[in-house]
Amino acid sequence: MSTATTDNSGGRVVGERVMVDVQGLEKSFGDNHVLTGITDQIREREVVCVIGPSGSGKSTFLRCLNRLEEATSGTVQVGDYDLTDPQVDINKVRRHIGMVFQQFNLFPHMTVAENIMLAPVELGNLTKPEARKRAEELLDRVGLADKADARPASLSGGQKQRVAIARSLAMSPKIMLFDEATSALDPEMVGEVLQVIRDLAAEGMTMVLVTHEMGFAREVADRVLFMDGGKIVESGTPSEIFDHPQQPRLQEFLSKVL
Amino acid sequence: MRALLAAFATLGVLLLGLAPAATASGTDGPATTPVTAAGTEASGSEAGGTGETYVIGTDTTFAPFEFRQGGDLVGIDIDLMEAIAEDQGFEVEWRSLGFNAALQALDSNQVDGVIAGMSITEERQEVYDFSEPYFTGTVTLAVNEGDESEISDWEDLAGKQVVVKTGSISEEVANERQDEIGFEVTALDQTTTLVESVKSGNADALIDDYPVIAYGVQQGSGLVTVGEQVEAGDYGFAVNQGQNPELLEKFNTGLQELRASGEYDEILNEYLGAEDDGVDPSSFWGLIVTSLPSLLNGLGNTLLVTGISFVLAMVLGLAFGFMKIARNPVLRGIAVTFISIFRGTPILVWAFFFYFGLPPLIGVPVNIWVAGVMTLTFNGAAYIAEIVRGAVQSVDPGQAEASRSLGLGHGKTMQRVVLPQAFKMMTPSLINQLVIMLKDSSLLLAIGFAELLYQAQQIYAANFRVTEVLLIAALLYFIAITALTQLANYVDRKVNR
Numbered sequence A: 001m002s003t004a005t006t007d008n009s010g011g012r013v014v015g016e017r018v019m020v021d022v023q024g025l026e027k028s029f030g031d032n033h034v035l036t037g038i039t040d041q042i043r044e045r046e047v048v049c050v051i052g053p054s055g056s057g058k059s060t061f062l063r064c065l066n067r068l069e070e071a072t073s074g075t076v077q078v079g080d081y082d083l084t085d086p087q088v089d090i091n092k093v094r095r096h097i098g099m100v101f102q103q104f105n106l107f108p109h110m111t112v113a114e115n116i117m118l119a120p121v122e123l124g125n126l127t128k129p130e131a132r133k134r135a136e137e138l139l140d141r142v143g144l145a146d147k148a149d150a151r152p153a154s155l156s157g158g159q160k161q162r163v164a165i166a167r168s169l170a171m172s173p174k175i176m177l178f179d180e181a182t183s184a185l186d187p188e189m190v191g192e193v194l195q196v197i198r199d200l201a202a203e204g205m206t207m208v209l210v211t212h213e214m215g216f217a218r219e220v221a222d223r224v225l226f227m228d229g230g231k232i233v234e235s236g237t238p239s240e241i242f243d244h245p246q247q248p249r250l251q252e253f254l255s256k257v258l
Numbered sequence B: 001m002r003a004l005l006a007a008f009a010t011l012g013v014l015l016l017g018l019a020p021a022a023t024a025s026g027t028d029g030p031a032t033t034p035v036t037a038a039g040t041e042a043s044g045s046e047a048g049g050t051g052e053t054y055v056i057g058t059d060t061t062f063a064p065f066e067f068r069q070g071g072d073l074v075g076i077d078i079d080l081m082e083a084i085a086e087d088q089g090f091e092v093e094w095r096s097l098g099f100n101a102a103l104q105a106l107d108s109n110q111v112d113g114v115i116a117g118m119s120i121t122e123e124r125q126e127v128y129d130f131s132e133p134y135f136t137g138t139v140t141l142a143v144n145e146g147d148e149s150e151i152s153d154w155e156d157l158a159g160k161q162v163v164v165k166t167g168s169i170s171e172e173v174a175n176e177r178q179d180e181i182g183f184e185v186t187a188l189d190q191t192t193t194l195v196e197s198v199k200s201g202n203a204d205a206l207i208d209d210y211p212v213i214a215y216g217v218q219q220g221s222g223l224v225t226v227g228e229q230v231e232a233g234d235y236g237f238a239v240n241q242g243q244n245p246e247l248l249e250k251f252n253t254g255l256q257e258l259r260a261s262g263e264y265d266e267i268l269n270e271y272l273g274a275e276d277d278g279v280d281p282s283s284f285w286g287l288i289v290t291s292l293p294s295l296l297n298g299l300g301n302t303l304l305v306t307g308i309s310f311v312l313a314m315v316l317g318l319a320f321g322f323m324k325i326a327r328n329p330v331l332r333g334i335a336v337t338f339i340s341i342f343r344g345t346p347i348l349v350w351a352f353f354f355y356f357g358l359p360p361l362i363g364v365p366v367n368i369w370v371a372g373v374m375t376l377t378f379n380g381a382a383y384i385a386e387i388v389r390g391a392v393q394s395v396d397p398g399q400a401e402a403s404r405s406l407g408l409g410h411g412k413t414m415q416r417v418v419l420p421q422a423f424k425m426m427t428p429s430l431i432n433q434l435v436i437m438l439k440d441s442s443l444l445l446a447i448g449f450a451e452l453l454y455q456a457q458q459i460y461a462a463n464f465r466v467t468e469v470l471l472i473a474a475l476l477y478f479i480a481i482t483a484l485t486q487l488a489n490y491v492d493r494k495v496n497r
């Protein structure tokens, strides 16, 4: 099921250490049984893409990985922390988990740099000048060095999403979660955001991406999960999933989207 | 958010700061002792003499005998008593209580004497000892300026509409002469209403106490007194039977001296005669000059009570607003109850309740400022709580999710991410609420709180220039609200770039 040494992105090697361990995860909203039992392990430096039809529970699954949604049953272990343990300090855990949203969710009342500096300064990791320096480095990394003092409202969608990525990198997370990071973008801006994600992959960031970009999933993923009806229906390398799909439901899904 | 709170604090301070400036004109007036019903002011002779101090009760507004001008208690009774005190070497401590309350206070010896434009009657002589008459009351006929050629005396009333005051001597006089001359009589309950009926043309003439009408004429009420005056009893100063004989003695002696020296006539002339020094009070400019100190005094109290209430309502409103969206059902229940009670009931009910209803429950009198502030604060807080709740809930939930995903806790997320955006959204509604509270503060006149409209009422109760005084009051409200709105918008722009 897991391929420990897939070489998909320029010499990056997936580690042996398990970063995310999900066992029998279920989630209901009232009577709506959204996740019906998910078990999976994600390793250090692994890039996992989650695909599947709308309403299959992809976002819910991703949000359970930083407890934006509480699991109804099962366990979710991230790094050394058990997220389903009520004793765990979730705010501490979340510092190690970066999350990027479809709608960017930049803070409109702050400048770009202030968006990025907020968490390190508020949580006492960096002083203001240090955080400012870090913000500038991160902006440089996503190609927006000149936008530090701009307001989010003045940026294009692609620029906003790159700032959001820089913001979630500010706490030096061990893992990054992306929920359809390019779905709200005009087509011509998708590329610049994917390039940033590609760079992160090359640097060895562990990532889980919910995406509708099948070509990008094939290119960047070490492993692809196909979800349907709140379950992982099939999991494998991009070539296994896209070239040799086993389950009829995956075959049907691919025939529609490819 | 901190910046915004600071801005509101500044606004509050500014409001508070405005008030003393406006009240500086009247020292002993309702500004410092807005409870006119308990107003106490000491004055008297510098000559000192024995230095004996007497507490004298009087009416609140019965111009020209006693009324407030620029916040000061003035009038024939007041001036006369103080002149006598100076002449006889004693001090007067005034209690401006209202006519009936003053007599009650005299009954229970809480005051030493009462001077309140009171007629000497046989009934009253059974319980009080009266001084020599210091004024002979008369009843007069009055008509609109310009009508005096048509109605110049009582006989001209044939076939006319005449208004009188219910239960007064004027009504008796009218009834006596009605059949003989042949006019229609309508009894109304207040002098102001009589004057307005004549001015509006609903009645052709009125019959009422001469001094009251003459003072109004002097102040530009637009009427003129005509015809022969009818005697209606003497006014006297009263002490309790057998009590304070020496005070009565001093009053009588002093009165004689004033009459001899001509000072008595001067005092009467000041209130009843045509004024010849300074501005003519019957002109519009004169009205402004004489009424503005009182009105500004009232405006000061309006701003002060609004300012204090708004600051407190912000604090309470924020608290209840947050409680309403809290996870804890008990907190939510408390907030929902508070908000629905104060949004679901008229302000006036609470003004009466806190001022008149609460004291029997808690066994202590409630200061009128406390009652006024509570009324405006609780009502304002209920609306502000809804404004806060609405604004917080209208912030995109994705904002809080992004913040929490960064590892910021609930408190920090609220403080740094949600509230700044919520405040920005709620500022226009808060400014609006401030303006509403300022306007609502005028309702406090119903409990006798000396705010702007109350002062206006007091003024036209004495000079009967209802329309002009109300227009001046409206203009003052308008200026204050416009200035406040501009200021708030300016602060808003500075803080919420």
Ligand SMILES: Nc1ncnc2c1ncn2[C@@H]1O[C@H](COP(=O)(O)OP(=O)(O)OP(=O)(O)O)[C@@H](O)[C@H]1O
Pocket (backbone or CB within 6 Å): A029, A032, A034, A052, A053, A054, A055, A056, A057, A058, A059, A060, A061
């Ligand atoms: N907060 C919520 N309350 C109630 N139901 C929810 C909530 N969030 C998601 N759901 C339901 O859970 C189901 C799965 O939603 P989810 O957003 O995880 O799907 P998805 O696979 O991400 O779909 P899409 O591709 O459209 O984003 C849907 O039926 C949705 O209506």
Ligand SMILES: [Mg+2]
Pocket (backbone or CB within 6 Å): A058, A059, A060, A179, A180
């Ligand atoms: Mg989704």
